[in-house]
Amino acid sequence: MLAACAALLYGAAAVWAGAGGWFRGLTGELTARPLSDPWVLAGAAVAAVLGLWLLVLALTPGLRNWLPLMAPGDGPNATSAYLDRGGAALLLRDAALRVPGAGRVRVRVGRRRVRARVDVRFRDPREVRGEVADVLREQVDALGLARTPRIAVRARRLA
Numbered sequence: 749m750l751a752a753c754a755a756l757l758y759g760a761a762a763v764w765a766g767a768g769g770w771f772r773g774l775t776g777e778l779t780a781r782p783l784s785d786p787w788v789l790a791g792a793a794v795a796a797v798l799g800l801w802l803l804v805l806a807l808t809p810g811l812r813n814w815l816p817l818m819a820p821g822d823g824p825n826a827t828s829a830y831l832d833r834g835g836a837a838l839l840l841r842d843a844a845l846r847v848p849g850a851g852r853v854r855v856r857v858g859r860r861r862v863r864a865r866v867d868v869r870f871r872d873p874r875e876v877r878g879e880v881a882d883v884l885r886e887q888v889d890a891l892g893l894a895r896t897p898r899i900a901v902r903a904r905r906l907a
């Protein structure tokens with residue numbers, strides 16, 4: 749994206765300076781083609797998709813891969829701390845694996861929800877699911893997140 753913007757800026761500056769043969773050739777080609785030409789339509793579609801993507805990026809909040817932690821105090825000297833979602837998922841997965849009967853655990857951490865899938869090796873899957881949910885709640889509380897996410901646990905017995 750940066751390279752395309754730099755090329756357009758260079759081309760515009762070259763035309764303004766009296767050079768810019770390739771840019772003049774490109775603009776001459778574009779003005780000579782009808783709007784129903786497939787190349788013009790494809791270029792317009794690419795420009796529209798890039799524009800929509802830039803709008804989506806502009807409207808979404810930053811630091812999407814980070815979970816904010818509770819600030820120790822308010823005021824001008826308050827610090828902000830964040831936890832990586834992948835790191836939080838690993839901590840929660842390790843906590844869930846300590847539950848007896850939990851075989852393989854996959855944890856996905858979102859901004860508002862923690863989803864865990866547990867493969868149960870032995871014991872009743874409902875009991876394991878309840879214990880995993882309790883362990884995950886304790887671990888999420890220990891993480892000190894600014895907003896406590898909902899916890900959803902799915903358990904299935906391995907065949």
